[in-house]
Amino acid sequence: MTQGGMTRLNRRMLLKSAAAGTAAALAAPMVARADSKSIKIGMSTILSGRVAQLGNSSRNAVMMEVEKINGAGGLAGRQIEMVIRDSKAQPQEAARLARELVNTDGCEILIDAEASSGAFAVHEVARDLGMLCLHTNSETSSLSADPKLRLPNAFRTCRQGIHDSIVGGAYAANIAKTKNLTKWMTCSPDYAYGRDTTAEYMTYVKHFKPDVEVVGESWPKLFQPDYTEVFTKILQTKPQVLYTCLWGGDITAFVDQGNIYALFGQTETFAVNMADYTALTAVKNLPRGIHSGNRYIKTFPSTPENAAWADAYRAKYNEYPTNWSWENATAMHFLAVGAKQANTADGAKLAEVLKGLTIASPFGADGKLTLRGEDQTLVGYAIGWGTTIPNEPYVTDMLPGDWNQIFPLEAEWKKSKNFT
């Protein structure tokens, strides 16, 4: 069972800022910046509601890295003070919090750990206020790909839908070729992420194996509790393959319910978001052989650094890291390296250094991660697909994606969307 995951440092900070901040917010002039010995970094995320695990694991990862960075001297000699607030998944709250963190609390850098619409709302605040902003959870490709949205001070340190779709499509096409699987069905949540990801994935499957046919689609609502109508449709249509990008509690419920229809024995299943420890450990009867991409798996990349990071996280928080965890840790890693290189923690100078920066990372496909200069988004992270087994390490036979394959296809995709 998870405790709040807040360290003493965080709680002390919050109480201090609450007392000072509320009075300041409504009366006094803007709170002076924290003394030059420390730097405040704000973080807006989702700590309540259905997606609370997103904020919880993001925060855990950030705090773990902050301790390490502060222990090593901080950012260019300044100790980091995190100010973390809950937007409750309301985009107008996310916007308000972003403004408050910068204007009232004196945060110089903002970690945007919001999801989809919240991230776009914070992005507008970044446009208005100009502080360094790192998006750590939003996977919508257009956030970085669309040149109309680009800002010199906003970066994305997390994975992107388009990269995942290319790798996933290639892997699936290979399996489909070996086993001659041409009849596919999809089941994905009916919102932007679900629609875009599914469309892109199937495009790339067909790119690599053109005779694949989508014979049926299901679009359950996000967080829909009951998938019976999906299963009955699948049983009627009898596809050879099922694709789903359901995630979190939804994929758990889907697998639980699918089991009682004995679905997974008869149908080859590709579940983009199955290989996430929270889902893997929650499902009580995890079927064998479901294909999944790595949201975060301790054994992929199978390096000692990756395993060590996961073990440290697990020891500290008594739960496994999630996809959101590594993405937020990455943001802090980039800040640490950037500050060392630029020899300052000043947001504007950091932004210049971050553009195009490559760092060593346990999450990199070859041990390295880069914030690509042209669109200020993360590339080079480890993407791989494998199949599930009912016990640790839960996913085996991981095949890594090839970034040399990803880049040209991604460029083509951008051109097709008029993003260049």
Add this chain to the structure above:
Amino acid sequence: MTRRSLALDVAIGAAALALLALLPLVFPSKALVDFLIRGSALALFATSLNFLVGYGGMVSFGHGMFFGLGAYSFALLMQRTGMPIPAAFALALIMCAALAFVVGVICVRLNEIYFAFLTLAFQMLVHSVIILWVPLTGGDQGLRGGIPRPPFLGINLANQMHLYLMSCTLLIAGLVLLHHLVQSPFGYTLRMIRDNAARASFLGVAVLRVRLTAFVLAGVFAGIGGVIMSLFVSGAYPEFAYWTISGEGIFMIMLGGLNSFLGPVAGTVILLVLNDFVTRVTEYYGLTLGTVILLFALGLRRGLLDVLVDLWHRNSPFSKVKA
């Protein structure tokens, strides 16, 4: 409440506006400015809702649909066409009025509970349309990329202070207008219908027509709130049209007081201060807000302003009403 002339209302409004305009000079806090912009949007929304609930006896659970439509139509018009802000503003309000008319025609004949649920159903339908019509509305991600703000009449809404002054002006103007409506013969007829619709109808009042008019007016003022909010976040999100906005509106008028004209404004301030304070202190927002709500509902049992007004009437030497 004694009848006050429009002139007096305008004078009070002008004074309030002057105060608001000077406030950031005395307390130069960006957070205060942001707070009052949000507050203006939500206070207009809440007051328009109370126009229906408190003065009209029509409990609507779907009022948020006008807040959302106001935000979306304004943001869309600005993003897609080059039109000047005042034109987009006017068009957005016209669309809210149109929606209010259509929904009102169907709903105002129903009694309390069913009126409430049907307005809620319509709001959820509007929300569904917003989510589904992805090419137009951006779906669940909302309208992204910001709202262009061409300057007009020397006002540049990209400047936060200009936005602040405009929001305050809209708030005060809206409140003055609504108050005037409440104090007008129309307002008294509305209250008569609230108290006893059958008797009003026997007296020759066109009950349904008055209710429909009130519904449309309330929808328009809610739309103004939506426009202000869309400028604040520089976009529009489906959450603006979700039932939770309607729920917040109900809380604001309950917390502030159904029976006072400024009750909803007070309630808005209370809820926003609570929201901002609690978010700073703890992540258990639900627990805290829930407890505060219980203290109000079980302890105070009435909105804050209602309680204060009652105390004033009891203790004031000028009041003819004694405890």
Add this chain to the structure above:
Amino acid sequence: MDLIALASCLSSPACIVTQSTGGLIIGMLLFLVAAGLTLIFGVLKVINFTHGSFYMLGAYFALTIFQFTGSYTLTILGAGAATAIVGLVFERLFISRVYGQNVLMQLLVCYGFVLIFDDVVKIVWGVEFKSMGMPPAFQLPPLFIAGGVVPPFYLFLIGMAFLIGLALWLVIDKTRLGKTIRAVAHNPSMVAALGINTGFLYGLVFALGGLLAGFAGALAAPVRSLTPGMGFSILIESFIVTVIGGMGSIMGAFVAALALGLIRSFGSLGFPLFTDGLMYLFMVVVLIARPTGLFGKEIA
């Protein structure tokens, strides 16, 4: 819109069986929750906005009881009983203070508790979603009835819900307690004048509502993922069922719940993108035609 799929399903017995089973699952669970809601409204004239939280608590109690005992029977009974107690305490300590008040004030109390319960669940059970898992007794392959696929657990669920509903009807209609409850719905002061403790009866009604919601939560737990806030969607649907069926009518809730389940099930074939909208549309149509719901009476 995919009317061809819908038509081809309606002409195939296998599909009809499968889809109807699906519709019955949704409908029967919805009925259990809506029955409690409509009962509370019919007797106490209170719109229990907290009812979805009762369902959520029922599911979480079931999770914990099953973890400790491994017995599904105990789980269902225990979850029902525990939620009934929650309902009783809730009514006696809080709702009883707002009888006769503005309905918005009652709603506010309920909503305050929705917020509190969500956070309590978050604190006690944690933020990650949880899964109870299928009890070993039901880990069986699906049955084939007339070519349609029917998982045995779903048959159990439908059967149990039906039995519970039947028991409810028997209690309300045939027993003395039920008569007293119906009497207090019509004329509380007369019942009180006859020396019956109406406060206790009110608490009992809420407990009954909690019991039903708790059963629903426990029956749904094996096939749902549990998160704080999971009560919300079934709450909205139960309200729609209650409004369509007529507030205060258990038969109305039964008919409306089944109708909604079948609409959702068959509707998702013909109108895959508009399934939710269908539900709201159905409500709009019924309310326009019969403003007090299918079986409802005009409330004085």
